[in-house]
Amino acid sequence: MSRRVYLDHNASTPVHPEVLAEMLPYFAESFGNPSSVHAFGRDARAGVDLARERVARFLKVAPEEIVFTSGGTESDNFGVKGLALARGRGHLITSKIEHHAVLRTCEWLESQGFAVTYLGVDEYGMVDPDDVRRAIRPDTIGISIMHANSEVGTIQPLIAIGAAAHERGVPLHVDAVQTFGKIDIDVAAAHVDALSFSGHKIYGPKGVAGLWIRRGTKLVSVQHGGEHERRRRAGTENVPGIVGLGKAVEIRARDMAGEAQRVTALRDQLWEGVRARVPDVRLNGHPTERLPGTVSISYRGVESESVVLGLDLKGIGVSAGSACTSGSVEPSYVLRAMGLPLEWAMGAVRHSLGRSTSAEDIAYVVESVEPIVRKLRAAVPVGAA
Amino acid sequence: MRYSAALLEHFLNPRNAGLMREPDGVGADEYDGCGDLARFFLRVREGRVSEVRFQTYGCGPTIAAASAASERVTGRTVASLLDLKPQEVEDAVDGLPDDRKHAADVVAGALRAAALDALRRGGQGVA
Numbered sequence: 458m459s460r461r462v463y464l465d466h467n468a469s470t471p472v473h474p475e476v477l478a479e480m481l482p483y484f485a486e487s488f489g490n491p492s493s494v495h496a497f498g499r500d501a502r503a504g505v506d507l508a509r510e511r512v513a514r515f516l517k518v519a520p521e522e523i524v525f526t527s528g529g530t531e532s533d534n535f536g537v538k539g540l541a542l543a544r545g546r547g548h549l550i551t552s553k554i555e556h557h558a559v560l561r562t563c564e565w566l567e568s569q570g571f572a573v574t575y576l577g578v579d580e581y582g583m584v585d586p587d588d589v590r591r592a593i594r595p596d597t598i599g600i601s602i603m604h605a606n607s608e609v610g611t612i613q614p615l616i617a618i619g620a621a622a623h624e625r626g627v628p629l630h631v632d633a634v635q636t637f638g639k640i641d642i643d644v645a646a647a648h649v650d651a652l653s654f655s656g657h658k659i660y661g662p663k664g665v666a667g668l669w670i671r672r673g674t675k676l677v678s679v680q681h682g683g684e685h686e687r688r689r690r691a692g693t694e695n696v697p698g699i700v701g702l703g704k705a706v707e708i709r710a711r712d713m714a715g716e717a718q719r720v721t722a723l724r725d726q727l728w729e730g731v732r733a734r735v736p737d738v739r740l741n742g743h744p745t746e747r748l749p750g751t752v753s754i755s756y757r758g759v760e761s762e763s764v765v766l767g768l769d770l771k772g773i774g775v776s777a778g779s780a781c782t783s784g785s786v787e788p789s790y791v792l793r794a795m796g797l798p799l800e801w802a803m804g805a806v807r808h809s810l811g812r813s814t815s816a817e818d819i820a821y822v823v824e825s826v827e828p829i830v831r832k833l834r835a836a837v838p839v840g841a842a
Numbered sequence: 843m844r845y846s847a848a849l850l851e852h853f854l855n856p857r858n859a860g861l862m863r864e865p866d867g868v869g870a871d872e873y874d875g876c877g878d879l880a881r882f883f884l885r886v887r888e889g890r891v892s893e894v895r896f897q898t899y900g901c902g903p904t905i906a907a908a909s910a911a912s913e914r915v916t917g918r919t920v921a922s923l924l925d926l927k928p929q930e931v932e933d934a935v936d937g938l939p940d941d942r943k944h945a946a947d948v949v950a951g952a953l954r955a956a957a958l959d960a961l962r963r964g965g966q967g968v969a
Contacts (some may be wrong), residue, residue: 478937758899763853766845766902771852836859836908837899 461772462818465660466750467607468634468776468810472701473660479663479704483697491694492685515706516669518642524668524686525699529634531680532653532668533558534600535690537677540651541566541629542582542598547598550571550627552584553794554608558633559601560826572596581743581793582609586617593625600629604636608778608791608807609742610639610751619647628674634658634666637711637800639748640717650674656698659690660812661705665698712812717749720810727752727808730823741778741792741805750810751774753778755792755801764806767829773822778805804818845903846936852906857913859905862895867920867960871951873944878904880952882912886960889919896952903938903945910934911949923957926950 462469472480476807483504489497491505505525513520526532537559541549551563553575563573575591578584584602593600600622615631622629628650632644637652638659643689644652651674654665670676670689682691724747731754740751756764761777768775778789788802798806808822845853867880870881883930885893892913898905909948911931915923928946931953938945 760899760901762901763905764855770850831854833905836856836897836905 459772460821461774462814462821464808464810464814464818464822465774465776466814467610467748467807467809469657469663470655470660470811471595471813473705474707475708476661476701476704477624477687480697480701481701487696490517490695492683495691501694503699504703505694508699508706511703511707511710512654512667512669515638515710516520516642518644518669519672522669522672522688524670524689525694525702525781526666526690527664527695528670529556529632529653529655529658530558530668532634532655532666533789534562534633535630535668535679536632536651536653537562537601538566538679539670540601540628541571541628541676542676542679543677544598545650546570547596548574548710550574550589550592550595550597550602552576552578553603554578554582554791555601555603556632556634557608559603559691562676563601578611578794581746582606582611582741582791582798583746584613586614586621590617593621597625597627600627601632603628603634604634604642605633605640605702605748605751606637606742606791607751609663609753609795610748610809612636612637612744612745612746612748614650615647616643623648629840638706638713639750640713644669647742649814651676656702656705657704657710662698662701666692667699667702671725673732679743679839711750716812720749720812723810723814723816724750724752726816727810727819727822730819731734731826734823734827741795741801747832748809752808752810753792753806754806755797756804756830757800757808759804759830760836761806763806763833764788764804764826764829768822768825769832771821771825773825773830776807776809778802778807821839844939845906847936848910849903849906849935852909854933855900856905856909858894858896858909859898860895861897862893863881866932866960866963867897869955869957869959871948872957873900873948877964878944878948880904880908880948882908882952882956884920884956884960886920889921891915891918891920891923897955898949900945900948903935903941903942904948906935907931907945907949908952911953915953920960923953924961926957927951 487500637654865883
């Protein structure tokens with residue numbers, strides 16, 4: 458295998474060389490604890506402060522509204538539980554296609570006595586803002602809707618959803634892990650109150666993320682201990698990680714717009730190329746309101762893991778939209794919520810492009826997938842899928 | 843790579859995939875709770891399997907296991923396939939990860955069913 462093509466940027470991204478360079482001194486040189494008063498501690502604190510400012514500048518918010526966490530999952534837990542537990546009881550609204558970090562948190566809150574409405578989505582994976590408006594009850598205490606879905610890339614109409622929440626004075630948490638640093642986010646225009654973001658989806662390191670909390674928003678901590686992060690998130694800061702996240706955000710501010718345009722063109726080339734060569738395929742997600750690099754394609758009559766394996770053997774990294782674990786096939790809950798018939802949902806493959814993706818990579822993927830799918834289909838019993 | 847070289851080779855170049863005209867025995871198996879499905883067609887001469895064809899719908903290991911098993915059972919007596927064990931199918935692909943053992947189950951199940959069908963038909967060449 459010679460050529461290697463990584464098309465799984467929604468899962469994780471390689472650390473940008475400039476990010477890595479900026480992080481390195483914080484492992485063994487500026488290694489102090491940011492809470493320490495001496496010079497060692499102050500060096501580390503300066504790194505954390507700069508990162509906070511960079512994130513704040515990018516989101517056009519105040520630095521003290523940013524809380525660093527250990528990952529998108531913690532940020533989502535903090536955002537959703539923080540809103541709910543601050544109010545003690547009541548009703549929450551979310552969607553059926555949220556990341557498990559939100560869905561499982563909501564399920565846990567249900568077990569603790571909260572009520573939750575899980576909104577459906579349309580065939581493109583979009584939440585209807587009017588559904589949000591209709592679901593709001595007198596006891597609704599919070600809404601959590603993702604900005605874009607990781608599997609199909611559909612971007613939610615956040616401005617309209619935010620308006621619906623704001624009309625009724627209900628706080629809105631947004632899981633922006635897949636959009637932060639990829640497309641514009643206007644927290645003011647969308648009336649967002651808390652926003653989750655992550656480092657490793659934007660060429661920063663793993664193990665670091667954040668939650669932006671609008672000043673004045675009532676939100677309790679979920680992790681207790683020391684007085685870090687203005688007493689909102691206990692635990693010694695992951696200084697190298699935070700420094701890396703800050704640098705990654707700075708680079709995104711510089712490169713995001715140009716890259717989005719380039720990657721969108723490649724994304725569309727991939728779909729057009731596959732559609733032209735492989736019969737019985739469909740594009741999942743919204744045709745236009747979609748993340749720049751995300752292409753989910755369903756191959757009817759084949760099982761997605763076998764396509765992923767076939768592409769892996771050609772050096773191409775993509776991910777399956779259905780997972781077969783211990784003998785039980787789990788078609789993606791996102792695709793099922795979109796109403797995709799099983800025969801299509803089972804054959805969904807996600808390609809997520811990024812900054813290193815080239816036109817040659819896309820041509821190679823298009824040329825590789827056709828024989829794989831043709832061979833798989835040749836062995837499929839009629840009517841089995 | 844979590845799969846053996848033998849498994850990947852069979853996955854990439856499946857042997858005996860496809861339909862068979864007028865088989866002497868046909869059998870299918872589906873794994874419970876899983877969409878994985880295998881169907882085998884047997885041609886029998888003098889009580890022995892002279893030709894095997896299969897169709898599968900499932901993950902890569904299922905396709906590979908079907909291909910490897912189709913080679914392994916060719917030439918055997920039909921009666922001997924009645925107690926074909928999943929372990930033997932697994933051995934034919936040099937092992938399966940724990941969460942893919944069902945590939946061997948569904949392939950062995952389909953081959954046993956095809957052998958039983960051939961014996962029940964008791965047609966030409968089936969002793």
